[in-house]
Amino acid sequence: MMAQNTTAKIAAELGFNEIGIYFYDVKTDSEDELSRRMDGILSGIANGDIVFFQVPTWNGITYDKAFIKKLKAYRDVKVAFFINDVPPLMFESNRYLLSKVINLYNHADLIIVPSYKMAIFLKNMGMTVKKVIIQNIWDYPTEAYLEEPVLKKYINFIGSPQKFDFVKRWNYDIALRLFAEKSDELSGNIIFEGWQYTTNLISKLSQGGWGLVWSEENYTKTYMEMCTSYKLSTYLAAGIPVIVPKGISNEQLIKENNLGIIVDSLDEMIKKTEKISIDNYHQMAVNVHRFSFLLKNGYFTKKTLLDSVHALLREKTDEKTNF
CATH class of the missing domain: 3.40.50.2000 (Glycogen Phosphorylase B;)
Structure with missing residues (x-):
């Protein structure tokens, strides 16, 4: 949550608008209620927008798939998946979900992954997204008083x-x-x-x-x-x-x-x-x-976001982003 919120705040400095996704017990919603809730969340989206989707939302794979389906209904919207964590790789008990998670990733126009090794692993496991940006490290903006260590x-x-x-x-x-x-x-x-x-x-x-x-x-x-x-x-x-x-x-x-x-x-x-x-x-x-x-100062996040926008605006992938 801290990393995702930090990313959203840094993105706002570049002029991005935040789409607030709530973390809650999704099972309390009926299918119609969930659809209406997502319509409200996406009310600020317009045709032709570029949207960065931080995954996972921790609301479950079913929620994430439904959200992307709604988002993809907009004309000419480009979607970049910013992979914060991959639950099937974090917890061995969730390994069976890996194919479903990769299937979700394949709906993206561009993927931001933590490392080159992660990009290669996902590709070998079935990821077909061609445009890939490497994040490398999390930023950590702080104004706390620091001593000289x-x-x-x-x-x-x-x-x-x-x-x-x-x-x-x-x-x-x-x-x-x-x-x-x-x-x-x-x-x-x-x-x-x-x-x-x-x-x-x-x-x-x-x-x-x-x-x-x-x-x-x-x-x-x-x-x-x-x-x-x-x-x-x-x-x-x-x-x-x-x-x-x-x-x-x-x-x-x-x-x-x-x-x-x-x-x-x-x-x-x-x-x-x-x-x-x-x-x-x-x-x-x-x-x-x-x-x-x-x-x-958010350097790595800003660079990752701007590199992603540039890659999405190019018609073809190049050697830097083509996996």
């Missing part, structure tokens, strides 16, 4: 112990500074910060240390190689260097800009962080500060 003997992590089991087994000398709801399952060297809202979270993260993006659950790890982590952008916007697993979709971006360290295991992470000098950490923090300027 310093090397501290802890690693920041945002995530519930119920979802990330490694948190429950944290017994390293370097502490895990955890931002999550309190849990009785926690033990070991953990600094518990509780769940923090955006402004407080960013301010606290900016105090220093590292920002960890990690999962040891195989299905989630595979998804991390294709999706774009909002958690990663949160750390970078706060100004702290990151620790990420090899193979993550943003690996090359992190490496080229020297924004943190890339490791194969938590044990390797401990060894590498122990060897980092204050000067080396400071240089990484300087690099992150420069890079975060782009995130905090």
Whole structure:
């Protein structure tokens, strides 16, 4: 929800008008009621418009299909799907829905995907959309007060112990500074910060240390190689260097800009962080500060949206967008 709302706000700066889609229990609507509700939502659409549809809406695949059917009834409307997440790849229990989700994507004139690897995967699984734009990373606009980060003997992590089991087994000398709801399952060297809202979270993260993006659950790890982590952008916007697993979709971006360290295991992470000098950490923090300027000003979202508009206005695809 935060990422979708942020995208809508950044788009408004470029002159886009927002189409507000509500998240609710769709089953409470009859077919006629749902149709009328969608008519109201789409009342501002005109023939020939370009529409960006952020998916999923989290109202279910049936809702999303009905919405696109309504939208496609307008003459000469071009629809770009902005894929925020792919539920069948997020949760193994939803894998059976993948063919239905890809069938939905095939109604788009253009697809925005988190990574090149995601584009190739979807194509191999049956996606036929030719025009594809790569998002690369989430933006994170914030006006929160940020400190100048310093090397501290802890690693920041945002995530519930119920979802990330490694948190429950944290017994390293370097502490895990955890931002999550309190849990009785926690033990070991953990600094518990509780769940923090955006402004407080960013301010606290900016105090220093590292920002960890990690999962040891195989299905989630595979998804991390294709999706774009909002958690990663949160750390970078706060100004702290990151620790990420090899193979993550943003690996090359992190490496080229020297924004943190890339490791194969938590044990390797401990060894590498122990060897980092204050000067080396400071240089990484300087690099992150420069890079975060782009995130905090919506650069990547603006570029993604404008590139998509240009691609949709061209009659034929070219090498940059043709998959």
